Amino acid sequence: MKRFAGLLLVVLAVGGIVLAQNALSINGAGASFPYPIYSKWFDEFHKTNGNIQINYQSVGSGAGIKQATDGTVDFGASDGPMNDEQLKAYSDKHGSGILHFPTVLGAVVMTYNIPNVTASLNFTPEAIAGIFLGKVTKWNDPAIAGPNKGVNLPANDIVVVHRSDGSGTTYVFTDYLSKVSGEWKDKVGKGASINWPVGLGGKGSEGVTGLVKQTPNSIGYVELIYAAKNSIGYGTVKNGSGTFVKADLESVSEAASGAAKSMPDDFRVSITDAPGKKAYPISTFTWLLIPAKFSDAPKRDAMKNFLKWALTDGQKQAEELSYARLPKEVVAKELKAIDSIQ
Amino acid sequence: MAASTTTVPSASPSAGSRSFISRLRDGDEIARVITFLFAASVVLITLLLVLQLWHDSSLARHKFGFQFFVTRVWDPNAEQFGALPFIYGTLVTAVVSLLIAVPLGLGAAIFLAELAPQKISDTLQFFIDLLAAVPSVIYGLLGVFIVVPLMREIIQPALKSLLGFLPLFQGPPYGIGFLTAGIVLAIMVIPYIISVSREVLLSVPRDQREAALALGSTRWESTWKVVVPFARTGIMGSIFLALARALGETMAVTMVIGNTPTNSASLLSPGYSIAAVIANEFTEATGDVYLQALVELGLVLFLITFILNGLARLLMVVTTQKGSGMGHV
Helix, strand or coil, rough: CCCHHHHHHHHHHHHHHHHHHEEEEEEEEECCCCCHHHHHHHHHHHHHHEEEEEEEECCCCHHHHHHCCCCCCCCCEEEHHHHHHHHHHHHHHHHHCEEEEEEEEEEEEEEEEEECCCCCCEEEEEEEEHHHHHHCCCCCHHHHHHCCCCCCCCCCECCEEEECCCCCCHHHHHHHHHHCCCCCHHHHCCCCCCCHHHCEEEEEHHHHHHHHHCCCCCCEEEEHHHHHCCCCCCCECCCCCCCCCCCHHHHHHHHHHHHHHCCCCCCCCCCCCCCCCCCCCEEEEEEEEECCCCCHHHHHHHHHHHHHHHHCCEEEEEHHCCCCCCCCHHHHHHHHHHHHCC | HHHHHHHHCCCCHHHHHHHHHHHHHCCCCHHHHHHHHHHHHHEEEEEEEHHHHHCCCCHHHHHHHHHHCCCCCECCCEEECCCHHHHHHHHHHHHHHHHHHHHHHHHHHHHHHHHHHHHHHHHHHHHHHHHHCCCHHHHHHHHHHHHHHHHHHHHHHHHHHHHHHHHCCCCCCCCCCCHHHHHCCCCHHCCCCHHHHHHHHHCCCCCHHHHHCCCCCCCCHHHHHHHHHHHHHHCCCCCCCCCHHHHCCCCHHHHHHCCCCCCCCCCCCCCCCHHHHHHHCCCCCCCCCHHHHHHHHHHHHHHHHHHHHHHHHHHHHHHHCCCCCCCHH
């Protein structure tokens, strides 16, 4: 009996050690926009690599950057690239940098609710900037009515709806507005939370959608994936080449292809207002933020393997969830960059 | 004698220590110490909270100083932060909610405690307790799907056409805004007022009522002139509780207030509250000053709660002294 107990103890101890060695847990936090695809990826990756468990908290891009900088997570994720100041703060603290890896693409679409108007509207950058600056105040303003000939737009006041919570969606949308409108850039600027010139704030995509659906003569912006999942109608937006483009997986990927040629080595690039005839102008990458140097070798190798897998096999799962895939050129460039992780 | 000296270690046991030991033996002293620690922990937690908020907002406090309270701009890009619209929104929604909830809640409590048959009173109390336990996000959804459309389509246009000349009821009827947030808050806090006030009214001694009736009062006169004043302290307590909840409520408010920092005099205008802006912006706040300004808002909310509670207590002391012998009870 004593011998049996001793044996059991040895087995338990050995088992514990083996288990502790095998179960490698990696923690990340950040953007909520890519959360559905990330959680699917981490789950799928765990199935083929049973010993690696990647946990992800969708706490928001800002919090993701902060937690990665503080070192409370192994990697971060963000819908907007880190700025130079944030990069400096990171390298000051860790003695080495942090790398950006685009994973999938998203877009922001214009959704609206005008009584008795069912047609899909065409929006020029001037119209969108004018509406959100509070300068275009009626639906029949020439800036809106011009490219929508044949649609009977009412003379009602426009009710502007924006996100009230800080979000990557707002960052992308205001990044776009800053590019197409000098006035927006000077007066308002871009960011996850900004000082809106006009409008009501809805909490989250569902809050904005709810307000737009309920309030006659309103306009708001939501993520493409949210609009697609909930069958919300949205308008087209005129891109830099002068074409009105409807946001879909193809036109969003097109925007990334346009930017791929001039992709900087650190992948920190905004693809709003991207060149290309078919490119949807309010598109964005979403990034994983991976430390350039890991102190823990198994973690580093697991992270590298995961990145390689996500950029190749993982991309196939993106479209099921309404995320646009990365263009091949970008993937090729990223696969090279993965090797530089130490 | 020998046995008793071994239990007292000191050479010359004084009367005080003797009684301490005996109280210790009875368990009284242990109970006193333990419960004292529990009570002290409340003060300790409050102090630590304030200390932490104070410490974590030092940058913002130094940068903006007193201006923080009177600045209307909240611009994360320009790093300009002012709390005025949020303070205003918090106070306005809390006041509106109490204006609605206090008469309704108190009336219901009087009915349940004094006038309703026991069975009905108990059954209703069950539902009221149930209401008090509903999570605030549910009240928020109720607000979004029922109160907001009702306000936009019926109540706000009606208010505008009847009282539109007042600055209180101007601007387009969006459905959301200060008034809607106040109404949703009122729905949320009414159960607290009813529940606590009913308990307090029920605990008023029977002879108080009988004495009033014996002097020839009607039932309502004995309720309104004797029972309610007698229970005033407890009723005020229930109102504080409601006020505290209204000031700090986050989820339900952010869903219906419009989340726009304004200090418009119109109740129909969209606004913002302190708790709502913290919840909305904290996760995505980048930059030390921005984060600290949000923490400072938390400190301001604490300050507001503190001041309002203090004022309410002062009010109670003053009215109690004037009142009909409440102080002696």
